[in-house]
Amino acid sequence: MSKLPHTPRDPLPDLLSAHAEEDRALLARAASGDEAAVRKLYRSHVGKLQRHAARILGVTDPDVEDVVQQAFLAALDGAAKFDGRSSVQTWLFGIVTRRALDAARARYRRRRFSRVWASLGLGMGAGGDQSPPDHAYQAANEVEQMLSSLSPLQRVVFVMHDIEGYTFSEISGLTDVGISTLHGRLLAARKCIDATVTQHAQTDNAARPARGQDDA
């Protein structure tokens, strides 16, 4: 009997750890113009933030780095607004999330518009668009491909709730989206992933006998 671990990571230790206190001190020093503090703050968070932005925008998306950098600059500019109710990491996650979400939504809208445009027989897609549903999101592997089937907000709530372990109220505070909306989007995201996985499994099963014949 094997069972996959499925408990989301608890963010509470982050909030309570000594690191949180150190981060606050670093942020204050960085805001006052201390370059060493800027570098240290950046080094301790950039990995997680970059991965988070990549999950929302797509691993190979060229805007990922830009989103992370702009988020850091915004954080340094607005350090005075940091009220200390959450950890610095959570606060930075919020800034990255909002910026990545804006970028993903803008693309999503553009893509929808181009589909409508193509359906009218106009634009670049007029010749019959064979591209995948979210061609703006370039997945690095099959697991990430599952994320590409989600809308931007579904992706954000799935990543933050089911992967990063944030609560609905925290996500709501970070994204300015109501809790009930987030809840609905999360259920839709999970259903969508289940459906995609099932579809993939069926495709694989259909391909398996054919491979067997080849081998034979």
Place this chain on the structure above:
Amino acid sequence: MHRQDPSEGLILAPAWERVAWALREEPQLLDDVARARMERNLVDAWRARSARAVALPSGKLQFSRAMLIASALASAAFGALCVMFLPTDRHELAANATEVPARFDLVIDDGSVQSGYLTEGQVIESGRHGRIEVALEQSRVDIAPDSRVRFERLGRSELRLSLITGRVEVAFHPERVGEQHMSIETRSARVLVVGTQFSVDVDGQGNTKVSVSEGTVQVVPRGQGETRFVRAHEQIEVPIQAPQEREREVSEVIKSRLRAGSDVSATRERAGAEAVEPEATPLEGRVMRRAQHTRADGELESARGLLLAGRHAAARERLHRLARSETQPTSTRVEALVLIAESYTSQGQIPRAADTYRDAVNLAPHHPSGYNALFALARLNERYTDDRSAAGVVYREYLERAPRGALVSQAREALCRLGDASSCE
């Protein structure tokens, strides 16, 4: 919510839960090179913002219109007094500032793909199809394709460049003739400028050619030879003096490598230099059609430019096109695949990079470029994955395929490092 797999009798978590678990276990994407590059970009942007904030303080003081007018009048009056009575020379003030802002634009196919500011000691390379335009306060330097220049000194009273190879065209028009100097150093000569327009060419051996279109320049040969003045519409050639110059060249390469630091392009260049294997079949190059070579080189070069500009997706798209084209020479297609792999590596996509290196190996299994790709794949396994045995297997594969290759000793060292005692000497 958990369901049982009828075929294996296992309790399966729902698909979304397995996807979430897999994503939670995913390693961080950033490698050290990308991390360092991003950090440098952030710090540069932050410094620039801080500088602007100092110049334009964003205080919340509310001025009334009368106060604003009064302060403007007071400033104007003070300025006028300064101009009339103070003996200070504005040129002197300017000359005291330390560094001249040197803005550069890297231009490929008539479009600027990268721009920024140069600092003292920085080396820039234009690439085969790139051109770099550098705008300084009283001068302009155009760096031709295939050139490499170091900006040694960017002072207000002295501008000094080292032209390592290639060609630069210079327009230097100082406000105060005699007080501001510009010089261009090459391996065979030193070109001193007073105020003029001219070009300097350095060929592969280091021979220098100076052509003057306006004004006069002074050319000082580095070895034996007299100082000459070259006037408008004249040109002079200064040949290199072999042994001493060769030593300088070697030290130049070593210095530039040491300076390269954590820069992505420099790392790529360094990695490329390490992996370069001498052509085992030099005749093959002659057989290839030259025109095709030139076009392919152009494509590779512009893709390199895009990579340098951080536009990885666009560069990879171009390179994939090149790699798929069966009309291109195999070595070009392999090079395109290697660049794609390097791009993936710099973005932390190690499995994709490994697959692409393997594609390159499969494309040219018996060609030096394929051997290089194999070595690069082994190094990727060694540096970016914890799978030491996989790295060892690939290094051994390299040794089997290229027993007399230039990277044999490095492959053996790596095997020794990975615990294969028989490879240690």
